[in-house]
Amino acid sequence: MSNILNNIRDSIVNLDLDATINGVKEALKNGVDIKSIVNALAEGMQIIGIKYEKGEYFISDLIVAGEIFKEAMSILKPRIIESREETKPLGRIVIGTVYGDIHDIGKNLVATFLEAAGFEVIDLGVDVPPEKFVEAIKQYNPDIVGMSALLTSTMMHMKNIIEAIEREGLRNKVKVIVGGAPITEKFAIEIGADAYGENAFKAVEICKKLIEEKTKDLQYH
Numbered sequence: 001m002s003n004i005l006n007n008i009r010d011s012i013v014n015l016d017l018d019a020t021i022n023g024v025k026e027a028l029k030n031g032v033d034i035k036s037i038v039n040a041l042a043e044g045m046q047i048i049g050i051k052y053e054k055g056e057y058f059i060s061d062l063i064v065a066g067e068i069f070k071e072a073m074s075i076l077k078p079r080i081i082e083s084r085e086e087t088k089p090l091g092r093i094v095i096g097t098v099y100g101d102i103h104d105i106g107k108n109l110v111a112t113f114l115e116a117a118g119f120e121v122i123d124l125g126v127d128v129p130p131e132k133f134v135e136a137i138k139q140y141n142p143d144i145v146g147m148s149a150l151l152t153s154t155m156m157h158m159k160n161i162i163e164a165i166e167r168e169g170l171r172n173k174v175k176v177i178v179g180g181a182p183i184t185e186k187f188a189i190e191i192g193a194d195a196y197g198e199n200a201f202k203a204v205e206i207c208k209k210l211i212e213e214k215t216k217d218l219q220y221h
C-alpha cells in the first residue's frame with residue numbers, strides 16, 4: 001500500500017502526468033483511502049516547492065505540477081463528494097485566495113473537503129480583494145469566511161480583509177478561518193482571525209467547531 005502512495009508522490013515530483021494518474025487509479029482500485037492519496041499528492045507538491053527553492057525546478061515546473069495535481073483531483077473529487085456525510089448543509093462558507101495571490105490548489109482542496117463534509121461552499125476564486133469578501137458576506141450571509149494565502153508577501157492582506165469586514169460592521173456576523181503554507185496559529189491570532197487550519201482535513205474539523213461556537217454566540221446575544 002505504501003508503495004502505491006510513494007509512487008504517486010514520486011510521479012508528481014517527476015512531473016509525470018500519466019504515471020500520477022495511473023497511480024491514483026491503481027490506489028483507488030486497491031481500496032486505498034482518499035485521504036492518503038490526497039496526502040501523497042500534497043507531499044509531492046511540497047517536495048516540488050523545495051526543489052524550486054533550490055533552483056532545481058523552475059516556475060514552468062510549478063505550473064506543470066499544478067496541472068497534474070488538478071487532473072488527479074478531477075478523478076478524486078467525484079468520490080469525495082459522493083461520500084458526503086450530511087444532507088442538510090452544516091453551514092455556509094465563503095472562501096477565496098487573497099488579492100495578489102493566484103495559488104488555488106490548497107484552497108480548492110479545502111473547498112472540496114468542506115463540501116464533502118456537508119458545508120455549502122461559495123468559492124470567490126483567486127486574487128480576491130477586500131471589497132469582494134465584504135460584498136459576498138452581504139450577499140450570501142455566510143457563517144464562515146475562509147482565506148488562503150501561499151506567499152509571505154500576501155499573507156498580510158488577510159489582516160486588511162479582516163479590517164475591511166470590521167469597518168463594514170460585519171465582523172460579528174462571521175467566523176474567520178485562515179490557512180496556507182506560510183500561515184501559523186500565532187499569525188492567525190495576531191491578525192484577529194478566529195481560527196487556523198493546517199490542512200483540508202483539519203479545516204473541516206475546525207469549521208464544524210466554528211459553527212458550534214457561532215450557535216452558542218447567538219444564544220448569548
Ligand code: B12
Binds near residue numbers: 065109196
Ligand atoms: C504550485 C505552485 C505554484 C503554481 C500555483 C498553481 C495553482 N493553480 O495554485 C504557480 C506556478 C502559478 C505558482 C506561482 C508562484 N509561486 Co508558487 N508554489 C507552488 C507550490 C510548488 C505548491 C503549492 C501547492 O499547491 N501546494 C499543495 C497544496 C495542497 O498545499 P497548500 O497550498 O499549502 O494548501 C494546504 C494547506 O496550506 C491548507 N490551506 C490552504 N489554503 C487554506 C485556506 C483555509 C481557509 C484553510 C483552513 C486551510 C488552507 O490546506 C491545504 C490542503 O491541505 C509552492 C510550494 C509550497 N511548499 O507550498 C510554491 C510557492 C508557494 N510559490 C512560491 C513563489 C515564490 C511563487 C511565485 C512568486 C513565483 C514567481 N517568481 O513568479 C508565483 C506567485 C504567483 C502569485 N502572484 O500568486 C513560493 C512562495 C515563497 C514565499 N515565501 O512567499 C513557494 C513556497 C515555492 C518556494 N519554495 O519558493 N506557484
